[in-house]
Amino acid sequence: MNRSIPDILFERLQAAAATAFGPDVALDRAWLRSTNDPKFGDYQFNGALPLAKQLGAKPRELADKLKDALALDDLCAPPEVAGPGFLNLRLSTDFLNRYLQEVPPADPASEYDRLGVAPATQPDKVVVDMSSPNLAKEMHVGHLRSTVIGESVARILEFAGHDVERVNHVGDWGTQFGMLLAHLRATQPQALGDLDHLAISDLEGFYREAKQHFDSDAAFADEARRTVVQLQGGDPETLRIWRAFCAESLRHCHAVYAALDITRLVDRGESFYNAQLADVVDELSQKGLVEKSEGADCVFVEGFKTREGEPLPFLVRKSDGGFLYATTDLAAARFRIRDCGATRVIYVVGLPQKQHFEMLFAVLRKAGWAHEGVQLEHLGFGSMLDASGAPFKTRAGGTVKLKNLLDEAVDRARIVVEAGNDDPESVRGQLSAADRAHIAETVGIAAVKYFDLSHNLSTDYRFDWDHMLALDGNTAPYMLYAYARIRSIARKAGVDFASLPADAPITLEHESEIALAKAVARFPEIVASLVRDLRPSLLTEYLFELSRSFSRFYDRKLGVRVIDAEPESLRISRLRLCDLTARVIHTGLQLLGIPTIEKM
Ligand code: ARG
Numbered sequence: 001m002n003r004s005i006p007d008i009l010f011e012r013l014q015a016a017a018a019t020a021f022g023p024d025v026a027l028d029r030a031w032l033r034s035t036n037d038p039k040f041g042d043y044q045f046n047g048a049l050p051l052a053k054q055l056g057a058k059p060r061e062l063a064d065k066l067k068d069a070l071a072l073d074d075l076c077a078p079p080e081v082a083g084p085g086f087l088n089l090r091l092s093t094d095f096l097n098r099y100l101q102e103v104p105p106a107d108p109a110s111e112y113d114r115l116g117v118a119p120a121t122q123p124d125k126v127v128v129d130m131s132s133p134n135l136a137k138e139m140h141v142g143h144l145r146s147t148v149i150g151e152s153v154a155r156i157l158e159f160a161g162h163d164v165e166r167v168n169h170v171g172d173w174g175t176q177f178g179m180l181l182a183h184l185r186a187t188q189p190q191a192l193g194d195l196d197h198l199a200i201s202d203l204e205g206f207y208r209e210a211k212q213h214f215d216s217d218a219a220f221a222d223e224a225r226r227t228v229v230q231l232q233g234g235d236p237e238t239l240r241i242w243r244a245f246c247a248e249s250l251r252h253c254h255a256v257y258a259a260l261d262i263t264r265l266v267d268r269g270e271s272f273y274n275a276q277l278a279d280v281v282d283e284l285s286q287k288g289l290v291e292k293s294e295g296a297d298c299v300f301v302e303g304f305k306t307r308e309g310e311p312l313p314f315l316v317r318k319s320d321g322g323f324l325y326a327t328t329d330l331a332a333a334r335f336r337i338r339d340c341g342a343t344r345v346i347y348v349v350g351l352p353q354k355q356h357f358e359m360l361f362a363v364l365r366k367a368g369w370a371h372e373g374v375q376l377e378h379l380g381f382g383s384m385l386d387a388s389g390a391p392f393k394t395r396a397g398g399t400v401k402l403k404n405l406l407d408e409a410v411d412r413a414r415i416v417v418e419a420g421n422d423d424p425e426s427v428r429g430q431l432s433a434a435d436r437a438h439i440a441e442t443v444g445i446a447a448v449k450y451f452d453l454s455h456n457l458s459t460d461y462r463f464d465w466d467h468m469l470a471l472d473g474n475t476a477p478y479m480l481y482a483y484a485r486i487r488s489i490a491r492k493a494g495v496d497f498a499s500l501p502a503d504a505p506i507t508l509e510h511e512s513e514i515a516l517a518k519a520v521a522r523f524p525e526i527v528a529s530l531v532r533d534l535r536p537s538l539l540t541e542y543l544f545e546l547s548r549s550f551s552r553f554y555d556r557k558l559g560v561r562v563i564d565a566e567p568e569s570l571r572i573s574r575l576r577l578c579d580l581t582a583r584v585i586h587t588g589l590q591l592l593g594i595p596t597i598e599k600m
Pocket of ligand 1: 129132133134169170171329332347349
């Protein structure tokens, strides 16, 4: 497949425009789109309208001229001019045969089945700042989105050939640690002697107790404040306890990451930058960017105002000399760009921090820490709400631990998976208990991830168990089942997809078969849009459409015979199309962070 079909078409359109209108006329890539309605062909070029203004001619005439200059015989049926001047392009079966024929087999040594998509020629060094919970507490449902979206974005960019580092910018510093460490000292003195084995099974409960202790006992509150001073002053004993506490908290986080199949997250918390904070403020001062405001050091950036219309300060040092979240973010960005060579930094953080990142980026540019060649992005996302649209809480009104949510997902998936299934093709009944447990785990976690990723990033969404676990609709169970079903075709046909002859021709005949081939052939185009827009919902929509095309293709009435197709060359061609579909679904799900199951 290699290049995406719209890339190939666009190149031809550009050549035709040069012939028809002269070499200075530039076409905009956005003028070429895939259509949603086969009536208008597969791709539509609507550039005649904007060009008409530019060239002072009638759009329809321009479209006709362009059509005459186009050399597309090897790709499309003769183009049609429609409406006010749209150019409708319909891919030819011959071209599709060849395009799919060119997809190389998967390279077993590579992590991703590239399906012929070439990696970026100029790879970026990308930092994906993701997950990043505060270690004082347990991870809660609020951390799900950043973790799941961050992983998918990281995989998409990795697939595209970029060099990606996933960074967990955990909150491991701050005054709340004084309280927690003092509470640990007061309540578990025995643990201090054996910090390597420090275990706090209920971190959330521990935080609550410490807070209560702090609020109800003035002497303890004083002790907690003293502990903060010791911690900030670098007292070795306090640091030792702090380190053990953070390590224990991170163990809790990594249990969640393991359940979510997230393995490459580098823990580099806020404390990592402590020694660089004073220097960050000094450098800003030297550059003349720091102003005093009520005793605090801050940077003002044009365009940011308080509610009262006053210039909004970006605070980098409090009047007591303490540094802030923002100072740490400046240090972290400087470190990532200057010391690690990042050319693109993506922050996967909820939308409430939108303004923080806008100001951060502006200050980084002003300070020259993020030069022109560096891309900074805040990939903000909406909140997860409960089924009624209220903030997601436990019945008692507390925050829901992410671990508990994932456990529940697996429990619920087990019920769905074990439920009697009328589908005669289901093989679930014949599977071992261990296989069925594995299916429940995979489906449960996949359901939560897929549901999250299938929503628009920037809007809030309602968490709905029944919806995400439904076996039909745009859900993980549906997609996983669709994949397993295709894989079962190979078993029924007595072939191994991987050893079908790669040089056997693909011959598309039936309408349902051509439609499926077109869906498969869109994969490189979808990857390109994903890399550009970082919107995983684009991928879930595509995979769902692809599976639906497959269902029609494989349907007894609407589709074609596959396993018993004749002659043999047609059977092989169709089996190869099945294999390609399965490979695209597998890779697509992989880019969402979801592993597939062979039998379900
Ligand atoms: N720990 C922060 C929070 O829980 C999120 C950190 C996001 N990353 C960053 N570089 N600021 O809100």
